[in-house]
Amino acid sequence: MCGIIGYWNLKKEAFPILLESLKKLEYRGYDSFGFATLSNTQLFVEKQVGKVSSAKCQELPGKVGIAHTRWATHGKVTEKNTHPHTDCSGKIAVVHNGVIENFQELKINLSKKNYEFLSETDTEILPYLIEENLKQGTFRDAVIKTGSILKGRNSFVVLNSETKEMIAFRNGSPLIVGVAKENTTSEVFIASDIQAFLDKTKKVMYLDDNQIAIIKENPEFYDVKTKKKIEKRLIEIALDAEEAEKGDYAHYMLKEIMEQKETLIRAINQDDKDLMHVAQEINNAKGVFFIGCGTAARVCHTAEYIFSKVADKHVNFIPASEFENYKHFLLPETLVIAVSQSGETADVLDALKIAKQKGSRIISIVNAPESSVDKISDYAFLINAGPEKAVASTKATTSQIAVILLLAYACAGKLREGNRLLVDVAGEVNDMLNPRYDEHVKKLAEKIYQKENIFIIGRGLNYPMALESAIKIMEVSYIHAQGFAGGELKHGPIALIEKATPVIALVANDEVKNEIISNAIGVKSRGAYIIGVAPENNQVFDYWIKTPDVEEVASSIVNLIPMQLLAYHLGILKDHDVDYPRSLAKSVTVK
Ligand code: G6P
Numbered sequence: 001m002c003g004i005i006g007y008w009n010l011k012k013e014a015f016p017i018l019l020e021s022l023k024k025l026e027y028r029g030y031d032s033f034g035f036a037t038l039s040n041t042q043l044f045v046e047k048q049v050g051k052v053s054s055a056k057c058q059e060l061p062g063k064v065g066i067a068h069t070r071w072a073t074h075g076k077v078t079e080k081n082t083h084p085h086t087d088c089s090g091k092i093a094v095v096h097n098g099v100i101e102n103f104q105e106l107k108i109n110l111s112k113k114n115y116e117f118l119s120e121t122d123t124e125i126l127p128y129l130i131e132e133n134l135k136q137g138t139f140r141d142a143v144i145k146t147g148s149i150l151k152g153r154n155s156f157v158v159l160n161s162e163t164k165e166m167i168a169f170r171n172g173s174p175l176i177v178g179v180a181k182e183n184t185t186s187e188v189f190i191a192s193d194i195q196a197f198l199d200k201t202k203k204v205m206y207l208d209d210n211q212i213a214i215i216k217e218n219p220e221f222y223d224v225k226t227k228k229k230i231e232k233r234l235i236e237i238a239l240d241a242e243e244a245e246k247g248d249y250a251h252y253m254l255k256e257i258m259e260q261k262e263t264l265i266r267a268i269n270q271d272d273k274d275l276m277h278v279a280q281e282i283n284n285a286k287g288v289f290f291i292g293c294g295t296a297a298r299v300c301h302t303a304e305y306i307f308s309k310v311a312d313k314h315v316n317f318i319p320a321s322e323f324e325n326y327k328h329f330l331l332p333e334t335l336v337i338a339v340s341q342s343g344e345t346a347d348v349l350d351a352l353k354i355a356k357q358k359g360s361r362i363i364s365i366v367n368a369p370e371s372s373v374d375k376i377s378d379y380a381f382l383i384n385a386g387p388e389k390a391v392a393s394t395k396a397t398t399s400q401i402a403v404i405l406l407l408a409y410a411c412a413g414k415l416r417e418g419n420r421l422l423v424d425v426a427g428e429v430n431d432m433l434n435p436r437y438d439e440h441v442k443k444l445a446e447k448i449y450q451k452e453n454i455f456i457i458g459r460g461l462n463y464p465m466a467l468e469s470a471i472k473i474m475e476v477s478y479i480h481a482q483g484f485a486g487g488e489l490k491h492g493p494i495a496l497i498e499k500a501t502p503v504i505a506l507v508a509n510d511e512v513k514n515e516i517i518s519n520a521i522g523v524k525s526r527g528a529y530i531i532g533v534a535p536e537n538n539q540v541f542d543y544w545i546k547t548p549d550v551e552e553v554a555s556s557i558v559n560l561i562p563m564q565l566l567a568y569h570l571g572i573l574k575d576h577d578v579d580y581p582r583s584l585a586k587s588v589t590v591k
Helices: 014-024 103-112 125-136 139-148 252-258 260-268 272-284 294-311 320-329 346-357 372-376 395-411 415-432 435-448 462-477 486-491 513-524 552-573
Strands: 003-009 032-039 042-049 064-070 092-098 154-160 165-171 175-182 185-191 203-207 211-214 220-223 288-292 316-319 335-340 361-366 379-382 453-458 480-485 502-506 529-534 543-546
Touching: 003 014, 003 092, 003 154, 003 165, 014 032, 014 064, 014 185, 032 092, 042 092, 064 092, 064 154, 092 125, 103 125, 125 139, 125 154, 139 154, 139 165, 139 211, 165 175, 203 211, 252 260, 252 552, 260 395, 260 415, 272 361, 272 379, 272 395, 272 415, 288 294, 288 320, 288 346, 294 316, 294 335, 294 395, 294 462, 294 552, 316 320, 320 346, 335 346, 346 361, 346 372, 361 372, 361 395, 372 379, 395 415, 395 552, 415 552, 435 529, 435 543, 435 552, 453 462, 453 486, 453 513, 462 480, 462 502, 462 552, 480 486, 486 513, 502 513, 502 552, 513 529, 529 552
Parallel strands: 288 316, 288 335, 335 361, 361 379, 453 480, 453 502, 502 529, 529 543
Antiparallel strands: 003 064, 003 185, 032 042, 032 064, 092 154, 154 165, 165 211, 175 185, 175 203, 211 220
16 A cells, blocks of 8 residues: 655666666555655656556656655545655655544644645645754654654655755554665665565665664664664565566466465465464463454454364454454453454554553464564464465465464364365365366356356355455456355345346355255346356356365365456456556555
8 A cells, every 4th residue: 555665875876776666566556656856956756647567757867766656545646646745845755655644633733834735635744744843953853753743554755855865754554674785885775565676685674663764875773752773683585576576477466376386385384383382372262353354354254164163163253444342352361363465454453453452462374574463463374475466365365264274273183184184275276277277267257247246155164255256356357246145145135136147156065065056046046147166066057167175174265266267357358457456455554
């Protein structure tokens, strides 16, 4: 959600580097983008509406600069609302990620001081506040003072052409400093995600909440509250820049679906001792809450069924944005398990803050190492799926389910059995992801892509997977898709079924198999076109997508694979940008 990049060096022109880095951050927001560079003591600014990857930009001069790719929160997608925003004198430029919750109050105060607002954004108050605070102190003091009065989760980077300084402030969204040194040349980066500069350096320093970083040859860090300098060591990270590239694939989404051939095996490669230890905590806990947002919330929902079936254990699923309503149940013996790909989702972080305040233990299942969720957790299981760039989550989802399965088996004292099952499932997924299978799913997409509605039904743990399949279809194809528990159809939704309405039944070889088939028969008698995603064919199916006959609890993984492919093909047939669907962002760092 909004991508920030800052670049400092003494030898190279900054603009081409900022442009390349910004393209790598596009998944964070792609409504509009802008740059500010510094040459001598002059600021140069360029802004455009649209995607940075498809734009033609005029190069700006200077060896130092900042850039931003926007996901609109306050104010429409217009050039005026695009970052960077500048102060009245045009000497200060700011790029920002977050939502300033008290911006209206701050804006009124600034208006009283005759500041005129050119945009509808909350961000525009930042350069004016810094300009105002500069009247009483140094640039560094002004940035600290400005950042400290903001409410909400906010990070920003400021360029001052008069003092020729760049300062980053963090209290919320991530900012990471990268340092590349070659002989006598130094290049310093500050970005929302390491991916922005991973091809240039793997040596990083993490900016934590309530800290600022002065971006220069040897970056300096200060605590915002005490104003004391903080010493940080350069950490070498073990990420591969190429992993985050599309390679021969047309889209990240397809690449990431195909990567599930390997990612499941990587996910289950967890330390048995840690799994057993956390399993014991789950077994002894006074209340276990799985929390997440979006697709990760559907994974948490599946966890309820998985723990019930595998470990005979009740765990709760709460969407992270609703977690506050349950805070009265939190005790120090309560376990809160956060599921998050990015580890930066604002609602998840806010929920974890509540859990911390209550003294509850925090466990997480997360993809991004060193993310905020990883850091706040008492223990984090990294799923090791590698960078997931397409907005629609695929490989992270199945990996999260795999880790949850392992934990459930560990709780039941059957970790080895769980491991064996998942190795088999990984093999089955590997076999499924072949061109013939993909072609069969694509043919289905061709049959239904012009439909206005698609319904997906499932029972047991395939109910949350029906909800997840609907999310996938909606986000990339913009076709209205809805998931239902099979048994709920007759209580209202069946009224929506007309002749040839596609209804997809997610079936597993389980005890509710006959019931879901009955539900499919029920809607077929109202004219529905039935698509069965199932290990066995059935006469009720008008179209059958075979899935491997794995154990019921693992059916959530194998049934998701064709649904991900279906969403992808529907999106392509609709001629949409499947990697960057409209109005969405990969990492939602605002509430
Ligand atoms: C956004 C993404 C979803 C994701 C959700 C939670 O809405 O588009 O794909 O499931 O955020 O993200 P997280 O990084 O916490 O898993």
